[in-house]
Amino acid sequence: MSDHHNETFLSKYIFSLDHKMIAKQFLITGMFMGVVGMLMSILFRLQLSNPGESFAVLEWFLGEKWAPGGVLDPNMYLALVTMHGTILIFWVLTAGLTGTFANFLIPLQIGARDMASGFINMLSYWFFFAATVVLLTSLFVETGPAAAGWTIYPPLSALPQAIPGSGLGQDLWLIAMTLFIVSSLLGGLNYIVTILNLRTKGMSMTRLPLVMWALFIVAILGVLSFPVLLSASLLLVFDRTFGTSFYLSDIVIAGEALHHTGGSPILFEHLFWFLGHPEVYIILLPALGIVSEVISVNSRKPIFGYKAMVISLMAIAFLSFIVWGHHMFITGMDPFLGSVFTFTTLLIAIPSAVKVFNYLATLWRGSIRFTPAMLFAIGFVSTFITGGLTGIVLGDSALDINVHDTYFVVGHFHIVMGLSAIYGMFAGVYHWFPKMYGKMMNKKLGYIHFWVTFISAYGVFFPMHFLGLAGLPRRYYSNTAFPMFEGLTNINEIITFFAIVGGIVQVLFIFNFFYSIFYGTKASKNPWGSTTLEWTTPIERIHGNWPGEIPTVKRWAYDYSKPGYDIDFVPQTESLKEGEEEH
C-alpha cells in the first residue's frame, strides 16, 4: 500500500514530509542562492577589471554606503568575495546539490516509500532555510557581511574589531554555518540509514545505481567532517566572544597590544581543512554519481567498470581525509610532512583517472543522444580533466609554493570543483526534471544554456591560470599599485566580460525551468528509456511513490543495449531470462 493521504497546502508545500517535495525545496532555495552568489561575483569582477571606476549598477545594488559614487568600497569587495564563496560552496553546491538529489533520488532509486525519517528530513530543510535567512540577513547589517574569506581564517574572523566585516556580519556567518551543519548532519544521517535499511527486495548494494553509491559516501563524508568544522567554529566563537586565545597571539591593533597570548592561527587552518578538503568531495561526488547515470543512459551503454567506479568513489573519499595539509604548504610546515601530503594528494589522481577513463570508455562507440543533460555531463568530464591536471601542480609542494594564493588556485578550484559540480547539478536537473514536475524542459533553450555557459565558463577561469603564473595574488581589491601587473588588465577585462555573459545565460535556464513547470510539454513515464526504479513510478506525484506494492529488483541498473533484447534498455524490475547472466 502507498502512504498517500490527503494533504493541506501547509503539509504539502511547506512542512512537507515527502522526500520529493523536500528535494524541490532544497533545489529552489539552492537556485535562489545561486543567483545571489553569482550576482555578487559579477559585482566584484567589475572592480577587478576596472579598478576604481564608477558603475551605476554597483550603487544600485549596494547603495551609497558600500559603493559611493558607484565605486565599490574595499570592505564590501572583501565581503562580496567571502559571501560568494560561502554561498556557492555550502548553499548551492552542498545543500543545493546533495539536498536536492539525495532527497529526490534515494527513496525512488532504492525502492522505498520515503526516507527512514520524514520528520528528520523536514527538519533538515528547515534548518537549512533558517541558515539561509540568517546568512542573507548579514547582508543588511550596518558593518556589512563577513569579510574574512569563506575559509574564515583568524585573526580577521576572530577579532570583531579587525575590519567592519569582522563584527556582527561574522557572528551571523557563524550562526548561519552552525544551522547549516545541523541541517547537513540531519540529512546525512537519514541518507545513510535509508540506503542501508529501506532498499526494496532484490536491491543489493551491488545493484545500486552509481548515484546512490555517491550520495551514500557523501553522507558518510559529511557526518565525519562537518563536526570538526563545528569544533573549530566553537573555539573561534570563544575567541571572538569570551576573549580566549585558541587562535590568537601577540596582536597589535592601532598601536594597542591585545591581551591574547599563546594562541595559534595555524591550529584553525588544520581544523578547518580537515573539513575543508573532504568538503571538496562532498561537492564533487554527487556530481560524479549523476554524471555516471546520465552518461550511461544517453550512451545507451552500460557504465564501464561499475565495481571500479564504486571502489574509486570510496578511495577518493578515504584519501580526502588525509590530504588537508596541501592547503597549508606555506605555513612553515616541515618539508618532510609536506612531502607526505604531496604523496597522499597525488594518490587521488589514480581513482580520479579511473573514473575519467571509465566515462570515456562508456561513451566510446555508444549511441550517444546529445540531450542538454548529456552535454552537461560531458562538460563535467571536460572540466574534471582540465581542473584535475592543475590540481597535480598544486598538490606538489615544490610547485604550489610558487603559485600559492594566486589566481592559479582560483582558476583550478573553480574549474575542478565549481564548474564540475554545477555541470553535474545542471545535468541532474535536465535529466530528472520530467520525474520532478511531469513536464519536459525546452531542449533548444537547454542547448543555448549549455554552450554559452561552457564557453563563457572557460573564458572566465582558463585565463586565470596565466594571471596566477604571472604572480597576481587572489583576494586583492586592486593591483594598480604594482607596476608588474599592469599588463594583466586586459585579461581581467576579458574574464569579466565572460563572467557577465555566463551570468546572463543563467537567466535563460531559470526561465526554462519555471516556464516548463507550468507550460512544458507533458512528459511520458520514462522519457529517456532508463532502467532505474524511479521511472516506474506514476507521472503524478503521490506520497509513497508507488500506488501498489513496491517493485522488486531483479537485475543491475545498467542493462542498456543488451544482446538478446528487442529494446535498448531492460528495466531493473524485469526478470533475467533463462541462462542470462546479470552483467
Next chain:
Amino acid sequence: MDLNLKNTTYKQLLWIGMASITLFFAGLTSAVIVRSSESGWQDISMPKYFWYSTLVIILGSIFLIISKKTVKSGKNPADYIFLSFVCGVTFAIFQFKGWSSLVEQGKFFVGEGSSPASSFLYVITFAHLIHVIGGLISIFVTYTKSVNLKYSKENYLGIELTSIYWHFLDILWIYLFAFLLYII
C-alpha cells in the same frame, strides 16, 4: 515500518550520530595535541572531582545494563533507570565541583589567569557535559515511559538506545579524561 526494521534503523541513526560526535571531540583533542607541541604550554593538575565523576558515570552505565536485563526478563526497570539518572546528575555536579577546584587553583577559562591549556580543559569538559545533558533528558524520558509501562520484553528500544548513548558518553569521558591527564 516493522519493529525489527525500526530497531535496526534507529540504532544505526544513533551509531552514526555517535560517530559524528566522536569526530567533534577528535577535532578538539587533536587541536590540543597541535597546540601543546608549541611553546608556552602549561601543565595543569587534574581536580580530584573528575576522578569521582568518572566513577559515577560508569555506575550509571552499570544501572542501565541492569535495566536492560530487567526489562528483558519481563520486569519493570524504572528503579534502575532512576538510579542511572541520579548518577548522571551526580556526574554533572562533580564536573561543576571540578571547575570550582580549577578556579581555586587560579586556572581560569578566560582572562589573565587563563592559558590555552586551561581554556581547552574547560571547553572539552563543558562540551562533554552538554552531551551528558542530552543523555540525561533521554534517561528521564525513558524513566517516565517505564513508569507508564510503555516497555515490554518484546519492545524496549528506548531503553536500548538510551543505554547505548550513555555507554558512549561513558567511554568518551574515559578517553577525554585520560587524554587530559596525559596531555594537560
